[in-house]
Amino acid sequence: MKYMLMMNTPGGGPYQIASWPEQDIKAHIAFMMNFNKKLSAAGELVGAEGLSGPDQAKVVRAGAHGEPITDGVFPESKEFLAGYWIVDVETPERAYAIAAAASAAPGPGGKPLNLAIEVRQVMTGPPTDWTPGT
Amino acid sequence: MTARLDDSAQDLLRDLAPKVLGALLRRYRDFGGCEDAVQEALIAAGLQWPSQGLPDSPMGWLITVATRRLTDQVRADTARRLREQLVVSLIPADEQIARIADAAGVNERDETLDLYFMCCHPALSSASQIALTLRAVGGLTTAEIAQAFLVPEATMAQRLTRAKATIKSAGSTFPELTPADRTFRLPAVLTVLYLVFSEGYTSSGGDQLYRVDLSNEAIRVARLLFELLPDEPEVGGLLALMLLTDARRASRTGPNGELIPLDVQDRANWDRARIAEGTRILERALLRKRAGPYQIQAAIAALHDEADSTETTDWRQILGLYDSLLQFNNGPMVRLSRTIALAMVEGPAAGLSALDAIALDPCSSIRHRIDSARAHLLERAGQHAEAIRYYRQAAQRTTSTPEQNYLLLHAARLSDSFNA
Numbered sequence: 001m002k003y004m005l006m007m008n009t010p011g012g013g014p015y016q017i018a019s020w021p022e023q024d025i026k027a028h029i030a031f032m033m034n035f036n037k038k039l040s041a042a043g044e045l046v047g048a049e050g051l052s053g054p055d056q057a058k059v060v061r062a063g064a065h066g067e068p069i070t071d072g073v074f075p076e077s078k079e080f081l082a083g084y085w086i087v088d089v090e091t092p093e094r095a096y097a098i099a100a101a102a103s104a105a106p107g108p109g110g111k112p113l114n115l116a117i118e119v120r121q122v123m124t125g126p127p128t129d130w131t132p133g134t
Numbered sequence: 135m136t137a138r139l140d141d142s143a144q145d146l147l148r149d150l151a152p153k154v155l156g157a158l159l160r161r162y163r164d165f166g167g168c169e170d171a172v173q174e175a176l177i178a179a180g181l182q183w184p185s186q187g188l189p190d191s192p193m194g195w196l197i198t199v200a201t202r203r204l205t206d207q208v209r210a211d212t213a214r215r216l217r218e219q220l221v222v223s224l225i226p227a228d229e230q231i232a233r234i235a236d237a238a239g240v241n242e243r244d245e246t247l248d249l250y251f252m253c254c255h256p257a258l259s260s261a262s263q264i265a266l267t268l269r270a271v272g273g274l275t276t277a278e279i280a281q282a283f284l285v286p287e288a289t290m291a292q293r294l295t296r297a298k299a300t301i302k303s304a305g306s307t308f309p310e311l312t313p314a315d316r317t318f319r320l321p322a323v324l325t326v327l328y329l330v331f332s333e334g335y336t337s338s339g340g341d342q343l344y345r346v347d348l349s350n351e352a353i354r355v356a357r358l359l360f361e362l363l364p365d366e367p368e369v370g371g372l373l374a375l376m377l378l379t380d381a382r383r384a385s386r387t388g389p390n391g392e393l394i395p396l397d398v399q400d401r402a403n404w405d406r407a408r409i410a411e412g413t414r415i416l417e418r419a420l421l422r423k424r425a426g427p428y429q430i431q432a433a434i435a436a437l438h439d440e441a442d443s444t445e446t447t448d449w450r451q452i453l454g455l456y457d458s459l460l461q462f463n464n465g466p467m468v469r470l471s472r473t474i475a476l477a478m479v480e481g482p483a484a485g486l487s488a489l490d491a492i493a494l495d496p497c498s499s500i501r502h503r504i505d506s507a508r509a510h511l512l513e514r515a516g517q518h519a520e521a522i523r524y525y526r527q528a529a530q531r532t533t534s535t536p537e538q539n540y541l542l543l544h545a546a547r548l549s550d551s552f553n554a
Contacts, residue, residue: 018526022546029539033390052533 002046002122003095005085005102007115010078020108027106035102039087044098050083086122095119137184146192147179148354151273154196156245158204165252166298167204169270175200177275246271247362248311254322257304262297263326264333269294272355274346282346283333324372324428327356331376335383349380360415370419371429377412378435381405393540397444409439427462430455449478466492466500470507482515502531506541518552 017025039045057080058072074080085102089095099117107113139147151172158168175196189195253266268274274282280290311319334349356373363369385399416432434455441447456472469492477485486508493504509524525545532538 018529018542018545019549020546022543022550025539025542025546029543030390050535053530055530 001090001092001124002086002088003092004120004122005087005095005099006118006120007082007084007102008079008118009082009115024106024108024110027110031105035105036085039085039098044087044089044094046086046088048083048085051081054080092119092121139180139184143183143188145354146188147176147183147196148273149358150193150196151176152246152249152271152358154193154200155249155270157197158200159249160245162204166302167207168200169298171200171204171207172196173269173275174203176273180275243362246358247316250323250359251311251316251319252301254319254326255301255304256319256322257300258297260326260329262293262300263322264330265290265293266297267323267326267355268330268351271358272351274351278346282348282351320366320368323359324368327352327359328372328376328428330355331379335386349376349383352376353380365422367419367422367424368426368428370415371426371432374412374416374419375428375432375435377408377415378432378439381408381412381439387536391536392543393536395540396438401442404439409436412436412439425458427459430459430462434459444478447478449475453479466495467503470500470503474507474510477511477514482511485511486515502528505531509541509545513548518548522549522552 017028020028036045036048039048054074057074058070059074061069061071063069085098087095087098089098096119099119103115103117104112105115154175155168155172158172159165162168178199179192179196183189249271250267253270254263258266265279268279268282269276276291276294277287280287283290331349331352334347334352353373353376356369356376360369360373381404382396382399384405385401385403386394388394412432413436416429416436419429420433434452437448437452437455453472453475456468456475459468460472470489473485473488473492476488489504489508489511493508505524505528509521509528512518512521512524522545525541525548529538529541529545532541
């Protein structure tokens with residue numbers, strides 16, 4: 001089963017990596033690269049992407065004639081999606097364990113950040129034995 | 135895991151691909167159908183050659199297989215292709231194949247060349263031009279192209295199908311190009327090859343094992359074009375630019391993919407053979423006295439390549455070359471690069487005021503580059519607090535992870551020494 005692990009970071013909170021000392025940034029980058037390598041080597045990684053910052057984000061809705069109406073940007077948003085992983089694992093517990101490992105990524109002074117990781121199962125097609133009315 | 139073709143057989147296959155396609159088109163005209171048939175022949179070769187060995191005549195083998203696939207396809211598609219079926223079926227299959235093989239070499243050069251122009255049809259988006267060029271001229275499979283661009287194979291297959299449908303609906307048969315058409319489309323062909331080359335740098339992360347190296351493919355295809363058009367100085371200029379840039383590739387990134395800027399690269403690791411070859415091709419192109427943007431950029435790359443360090447680089451000449459380049463392209467990226475050269479010649483203050491002029495009409499795609507250049511010049515001018523601010527702003531604005539990491543780490547290093 002596939003799960004999406006979404007790393008949410010507070011807009012003004014502890015994930016302001018730009019203000020960390022060099023060695024802490026280095027440790028954080030190394031952790032993340034190694035984390036993805038290990039997931040890939042375990043055959044569990046489906047995909048992972050980092051997203052650009054909320055200061056470039058726009059919210060779009062269709063207008064009366066289907067034209068895009070954009071709103072934003074939102075540099076001051078309370079929380080934003082910094083990136084995500086999609087993993088293919090045997091049990092939900094394994095997905096939670098992976099999320100916990102990501103959450104413990106090192107921050108300033110090498111201390112774990114304990115970021116909130118939202119875990120959501122990815123929807124699938126119908127089961128092979130599916131019949132209507134059962 | 136089934137056996138794979140070794141590298142030399144793979145190269146042979148890809149080099150033959152446009153010639154086989156040219157041979158088929160000479161006979162059957164239908165670009166979409168012929169292109170599909172050649173693709174199937176290439177896949178068949180990839181499956182059969184590793185176990186059965188290379189055929190005596192690889193080109194003949196590919197033409198035979200591709201022709202069979204094409205005639206099968208024509209026979210199967212009776213309604214829409216009734217006319218072609220009649221024409222094809224009048225001649226026995228073996229005789230058809232023999233005729234095609236005999237005709238090879240007559241106008242081979244022009245028809246291989248026209249493939250490049252066909253793939254860069256003005257009705258196509260640049261993403262489609264790139265995909266089609268890699269398949270028809272580069273001989274890559276759809277799966278390989280999809281992997282190289284990190285998109286699903288079905289997406290790439292659809293992009294290619296739509297590209298061929300677009301060419302067909304634009305009324306293009308093959309070949310119908312006049313010399314004027316070729317002159318008009320040559321810049322588009324060069325742009326596509328340069329985009330493929332650059333893509334090889336930007337998507338160079340991830341699992342490399344079975345991924346086609348796009349920069350090497352771009353160089354290979356540019357070499358083929360250069361053989362076909364040795365007297366076009368901009369074709370030589372483009373090939374030289376690729377070689378002179380690629381010579382620095384190994385030094386450009388560290389073991390974990392981190393960016394290493396020009397001024398601290400280990401120049402002993404630059405590929406001297408590539409530099410020598412690029413320089414030779416560039417000098418030959420320059421003799422024709424028809425300057426163009428690729429020759430000028432290649433000349434700039436050559437000046438970097440021949441210097442021992444940033445300090446001993448001939449920045450004055452580089453500045454002059456950027457001034458010439460502005461006559462062909464006065465976009466913000468060229469103006470920004472010129473500013474860096476200006477700062478190396480006249481000092482950071484001159485660079486900073488030139489930067490202000492560019493920042494007046496900021497194009498969003500280069501905003502972070504302007505920030506990063508400003509940070510660099512401020513650092514050189516000793517204004518560290520301001521430099522840190524702009525490095526961080528650039529880090530926030532870039533959409534490239536390695537570049538973001540580089541900018542963040544540079545700002546942190548400066549900040550650490552500033553606080554110490």
